[in-house]
Each structure stands twice: as C-alpha cells, then as structure tokens.
Amino acid sequence: DGGITQSPKYLFRKEGQNVTLSCEQNLNHDAMYWYRQDPGQGLRLIYYSQIVNDFQKGDIAEGYSVSREKKESFPLTVTSAQKNPTAFYLCATRDRANQETQYFGPGTRLLVL
Amino acid sequence: AQSVTQLGSHVSVSEGALVLLRCNYSSSVPPYLFWYVQYPNQGLQLLLKYTSAATLVKGINGFEAEFKKSETSFHLTKPSAHMSDAAEYFCAVSGGSNYKLTFGKGTLLTVNP
Numbered sequence: 001d002g003g004i005t006q007s008p009k010y011l012f013r014k015e016g017q018n019v020t021l022s023c024e025q026n027l028n029h030d031a032m033y034w035y036r037q038d039p040g041q042g043l044r045l046i047y048y049s050q051i052v053n054d055f056q057k058g059d060i061a062e063g064y065s066v067s068r069e070k071k072e073s074f075p076l077t078v079t080s081a082q083k084n085p086t087a088f089y090l091c092a093t094r095d096r097a098n099q100e101t102q103y104f105g106p107g108t109r110l111l112v113l
Numbered sequence: 114a115q116s117v118t119q120l121g122s123h124v125s126v127s128e129g130a131l132v133l134l135r136c137n138y139s140s141s142v143p144p145y146l147f148w149y150v151q152y153p154n155q156g157l158q159l160l161l162k163y164t165s166a167a168t169l170v171k172g173i174n175g176f177e178a179e180f181k182k183s184e185t186s187f188h189l190t191k192p193s194a195h196m197s198d199a200a201e202y203f204c205a206v207s208g209g210s211n212y213k214l215t216f217g218k219g220t221l222l223t224v225n226p
Contacts, residue, residue: 004156031212033213033214040219041218042203042218042219043205043214045213045214092157092214094212099145099162099164100212101162102212102214104149104156104158106156107154109154
C-alpha cells in the first residue's frame with residue numbers, strides 16, 4: 001500500500017520533554033515537508049527537505065528540529081524550547097512528475113500534559 | 114512573496130444548492146494553485162490544481178475552479194451540494210524554486226439538510 005504514514009496518531013508531551021514525530025513515505029519523492037495546523041490559522045511551514053541530507057527552515061522553525069538521513073523518512077522533533085506545541089502536525093511530499101503537487105499524510109495530534 | 118486570502122471562514126449552504134468558496138492570491142511568479150479538502154482529524158486531500166494549462170479546472174467529487182489572472186482569483190464551485198461535502202477547504206499557492214505552499218486560513222463548509 002503506497003503513501004505517506006505518520007505515527008503516532010496522538011502524542012502527549014510533558015513539560016521539558018522532547019518528542020519525535022515520524023513521517024515515512026514509499027512514493028519515491030525527493031522533497032518532504034512538515035506543517036503545523038492550528039484552528040483558524042491554516043497550515044504553516046516548519047521545515048522542508050528537497051533532497052537527502054539537506055533541509056531548510058520554514059516560516060516557524062523555532063523550537064523544532066529535523067533530520068533527513070534517508071529518502072523515505074523525515075522525522076520532526078518538537079523540543080522543550082517550543083513553548084506552545086499543541087497542534088496538528090502534517091507531513092507532505094512533493095511529486096516533481098505531477099506538476100509539483102504536494103500530498104499529505106494523515107497527521108499527528110500533539111497534546112501537552 | 115506569495116499570499117492567499119480565503120473570503121469567509123465559514124460558509125453554510127442547503128443540500129442541493131450551489132457551493133462557492135472564494136480564494137484570492139498574490140504571487141510574484143506565475144503561480145500553481147491548489148484546493149485541498151480536510152475532514153475532521155484527517156490529512157489534506159487534493160481536490161484540484163491549476164498549473165498554467167486550462168483556466169477552468171475540474172477536480173474530484175464534482176468540484177471545479179476557474180483561474181482568473183486579471184482578478185487574481187481561483188474560486189471553487191460545485192453546482193449542487195451534498196451532505197458529504199461538509200468539511201474544511203484550503204486554497205494554496207506555490208511558486209519559486211522550492212515550490213513552497215502558502216495556505217489560506219481555510220473555509221469551513223456546512224451543508225444543511
């Protein structure tokens with residue numbers, strides 16, 4: 001079954017804790033993205049990666065970190081420096097062969113205990 | 114720089130009525146434009162896209178949108194609303210070498226029986 005998988009579906013973070021959200025794809029797409037969604041705010045770009053071992057900050061990168069060691073995987077770490085982490089996090093890939101269209105995973109909802 | 118404005122954070126229609134969701138954009142380069150739909154607690158699903166071919170674009174579930182360069186608009190329409198159309202809809206613009214997507218804040222569509 002092809003596509004984008006995100007895990008876990010729900011994640012709880014304690015004060016001062018770092019947590020990592022997983023994003024895996026088997027679409028063979030080079031570019032991957034992380035977005036944060038808050039009610040009434042649309043989606044905002046956190047980080048993106050256009051190729052393995054390379055990534056760039058998006059519009060709201062503070063308090064987040066990423067890695068891109070494999071084409072299939074683009075994990076996002078929410079660090080303790082992110083003071084308001086409660087949100088819905090969406091991972092996407094971009095298909096160069098289909099007019100640069102972005103496709104989205106099912107999302108992870110992060111809640112603070 | 115690019116931006117998207119979706120007029121109306123909430124639109125309510127009766128089942129069988131016309132659906133019109135408005136989107137205006139600004140972009141310093143020829144844009145790619147997208148409409149996505151999101152059902153509660155799910156990821157985004159691509160409805161349709163404009164990528165400089167035909168200005169009237171047909172998508173899934175009976176939706177279509179018309180690109181009007183002179184008005185910088187990309188409004189989404191459907192002739193007859195169905196209960197299953199109730200969801201949140203996002204307009205997005207992409208441009209530049211990194212193909213970053215900039216989203217509007219979304220329009221929640223309610224369909225009344």
